[in-house]
Ligand SMILES: Nc1ncnc2c1ncn2[C@@H]1O[C@H](COP(=O)(O)OP(=O)(O)OP(=O)(O)O)[C@@H](O)[C@H]1O
């Protein structure tokens with residue numbers, strides 16, 4: 001009884017509503033030609049402005065904290081005065097150790113590319129094997145979990161002893177640091193392949209190689225990319241540490257060198273280079289993962 | 300009766316943590332070439348298990364499955380399966396899903412162009428050519444099931460196994476797909492074994508309806524021969540007396556003789 005009464009009471013409103021909506025619906029259509037542009041501009045502003053403002057605020061605080069006489073660290077203005085050549089031109093080249101930070105970052109990136117490349121391939125292959133077998137998983141997973149917590153630098157002495165050369169040692173440190181997350185995540189992804197896909201593969205009698213490329217890798221791709229993303233972050237952590245000790249042209253050694261000759265401003269500039277490069281690497285792998293796993297993620 | 304597919308005194312038990320459950324007990328069934336057989340029974344009685352045994356996806360505990368007098372001892376494309384939840388690979392398009400099967404089965408026997416034609420022919424059979432470049436996530440449940448059917452048919456299987464192929468679909472789509480399957484069966488004469496929960500579906504499509512008793516240790520309770528002339532049209536059949544009687548027989552079996560014991 002009450003329900004019907006309420007319905008009747010609501011009736012006139014529902015009759016009126018569509019008319020109202022129609023009136024409202026007409027107005028934006030007339031303005032639509034410039035509205036999206038404005039909206040887009042404001043949405044870009046919403047994303048770009050806050051970080052810019054916060055950066056400015058932090059720089060001002062920094063300047064106020066260390067701009068005084070006798071402070072231990074340089075202020076932003078001091079850094080600019082000391083090292084604006086490094087900031088403005090990343091790619092100058094005035095001889096062996098006097099080169100722009102862009103070149104140094106590229107040298108480091110090359111090592112990362114090699115070490116992380118090996119780590120990605122080995123991690124995915126071994127992860128696929130381990131994930132296939134319950135017993136391998138049970139036996140090896142605890143070992144991997146322990147190995148993965150060893151900090152990059154702790155591997156360095158052993159690696160130097162084994163390779164007797166700084167460059168392969170640095171690359172090995174990157175490899176051994178970043179291989180574990182790739183391996184562990186791939187194994188988890190392979191274990192989580194739905195039985196349905198395995199059945200399809202079984203009915204089609206896919207051989208192991210076909211199974212690996214046609215089913216396993218695409219099905220586990222979201223997991224694999226999670227591992228790769230963690231791995232590339234760890235690689236970048238490892239390269240700076242490893243280069244500080246092994247020398248060479250990389251960005252890590254640059255910091256060590258600058259420390260030894262008390263060029264604090266240079267170090268601060270180098271920190272920004274490292275931060276932005278690490279950020280770019282992370283975003284690159286994430287974007288790649290998003291493109292490649294589009295199909296898998298959609299289901 | 301010929302023995303095209305023969306399920307011979309098959310039993311199946313699963314063991315988990317020392318506890319053995321006997322799911323199927325002493326199942327024997329012979330299926331003719333070109334025959335359409337439905338398996339009906341209450342949920343959990345072991346229908347999927349039986350179909351997986353025929354597919355070779357699970358191993359029998361006792362007895363054997365023979366196809367053309369050769370023992371089945373593993374899965375293979377000559378016993379293609381249409382899965383309950385379509386099982387299309389989401390990272391491949393509709394065309395690529397079918398192509399994976401066609402390339403695997405006919406790589407050595409057909410040229411690339413022939414294989415392309417064959418893929419398109421099978422997609423046309425289920426009226427899905429128009430969506431060939433879509434991914435499974437972009438098409439409806441009924442369409443996915445069609446593609447799954449096309450993929451299975453494209454393997455040119457000796458026997459087509461369907462595990463509740465239309466269980467997850469709405470009634471209208473289901474009716475539509477049932478018509479498609481009847482049409483394909485009439486045109487190609489495949490041997491088909493289908494699991495279903497749906498009494499109408501079983502009677503409408505089948506030459507024989509295999510009714511299973513409740514598990515554990517489920518057996519074949521009864522087999523109903525459906526002698527309705529083909530082609531069958533659902534609207535005409537609804538009024539036909541023999542159809543109504545067949546329905547009644549299956550319903551009686553399921554709800555009187557082997558009532559589902561709820562949460563015993
Ligand atoms: N791998 C397995 N290990 C242990 N028990 C299993 C396994 N697969 C199935 N069973 C058991 O076998 C019985 C039958 O399962 P099955 O999936 O064949 O039933 P079904 O008739 O297909 O049911 P539904 O109609 O709900 O699909 C169930 O009790 C289930 O728990």
Ligand SMILES: [Mg+2]
Nearest residue numbers: 346347348462
């Ligand atoms: Mg089932």
